[in-house]
Amino acid sequence: MEEPVDTATAILASAAVLLRERTFDDVSYRALADEVGISERTIYRQYPTRAHLLAALSNWIEQTCLPLPPFVTVSDFRAAVHERFRAFDASPAYAYVGARASAISPTIDTEPAFITRAIEAMLDVEAPMLNRRDRRRVAASLRYFSSAMFWARLRTSFDLDAGEICDAFDHAVDTVLARLPDATWAKP
Amino acid sequence: MTAPALSGTQAAILAAYAELIEELGSDDVSYRVIARRAGIAERTVFRNYPTRVDLLLATAAWIEATLFAREESASIFDIPLAIRDAMERYDARPELAHVVAETAMRGVSGASPSPGREQLERLLNAEVPSLDAEQRRAIIAALSHLDSVGTWVTFRREFGMDRRDIADAAAWAAEAVLDGIRDRVAPQRDA
Structure with a gap:
């Protein structure tokens, strides 16, 4: 017990x-x-306040019900986000709580989410030659396209299912990464 | 984006509520305080907006259509500039920006997470008509997502960016989305 x-x-x-x-x-x-x-x-x-409840509830749901698969490479990152979007489709109420909680004015000293740090770490390894500003632009873009907000927006205003949202996500990741010169990527 | 048709009373209620959100935060504003600020009876507020969700949805739409309104872009390739301007406007009114962002994410009918979508579709269809349905959807989805207050909230909260960095990164990402269609533009007759 x-x-x-x-x-x-x-x-x-x-x-x-x-x-x-x-x-x-x-x-x-x-x-x-x-x-x-x-x-x-x-x-x-x-x-x-309800904002405190919303923030805490979202954290708890994320840790208990929607844990993010770990990733190191870009392809692992894509797979992890796909898995997450499919989990959102299976529990839309939980996903909307996550999307809302990430939109409210922070109630406590909020640390950046785990996925933010993981994306930054991934870029450090995968694109070590990237300059600081571009790395931040790329990290911020990837973070935002992998968010519960992206899922919620595409489901609510575009009526898309998880498979279609994963396709739109892949397309967005492709366009962002295509901006980086080849020489900034780590050689295998 | 079209502003919802409002009566004078409704506009006064929404303006009063927006003002109070900036002063007190969105959690602590009672109908009575809103009524007093708008100079009307509390029951008039209830008659127009029976629930807090009704009131929030209407207020978020009003803020988007007035305080955060943007000029219509003439081209899909102007959207990054519009996004840059929008980010600056959100940054000037942080409390209202959070309210609009949260309201869009409620997943209830009436919440409109992508108010600029129709304009984007119109521009894209006119300028780059050769895209297939899936490509079109991916581009509209990505631009709608970037052209929203959620971008400002996320970049600020997750990366600690300031106004200038947010505007830069959001416009940069939109340019990246447009990179894929720069070589697909149809000749424009009245260019």
Whole structure:
């Protein structure tokens, strides 16, 4: 048997359960309190605003339900993002929470997401001759095209499924990387 | 982008709410405070926007159409310039930029994550008509994504970029997307 989890985590786990039947906007503190079996005040103590709850919930879902496969090379990166987009398609409610949480004004000192650091590390290895500004432009572009926001935008306004979103992602990665001269890439 | 037709009362409510978001953040603004700022009765706010989601969706659309409005681009190849300008505008109103970004990502009907999509499609069809459906979709998707406030939020938050670096990187990425079609442009009659 696992140890009982702390209150903060229990709240997030219950919120994730409620997300299966309603949107985040409809997960009230009242309903959450009933679900966990604690008082509404206890939830407010942990998460003073809905933005705090959203940020924490998104982190928890990402770590527990949607872990990012590790990657070192560009082709691993593509595969990892494809896997993620397919996981988003399987749990759209979770993916929208991630997309929303990444759009809000940060509630706490937010560290860059793991995927941001992983993309930077990948570029250091794969394109060691890249100048600083281009490396940042490439990293930022790849990061943004691999985000839950990209998935959410293509699903909501373009009505695309995971396979089509992966194709659009691959196309975007191709166009970004095509801007880099051959000489900046590591020789195999 | 077309602004939704609003009554004078609605415009006053949305303007008041946007003002209050900049002063207080989006979480703490009650209907009563919005009503007082707009100089109307609280029940008038409820009648026009029965739920907070209704109010947020309308406010985000109003902000996009007014404070973040951009000039129509004459060419798809002008889009990187429009994106650069848009990033500067978001940077001047960070609280509102976050609200618009978050609202677009709700995944509910009424949220419009890509308000500029129709214009992009029109320009691309006119200037580069020879693309197949999949190529067209990939380019419109990539440009719609870059031409949005999500770009500003992500570049700032994940990379700590300032206004100038965000504008530069967003325009650079859009140029990269356009690189693939520079050799496909149809002759323009009235060029």
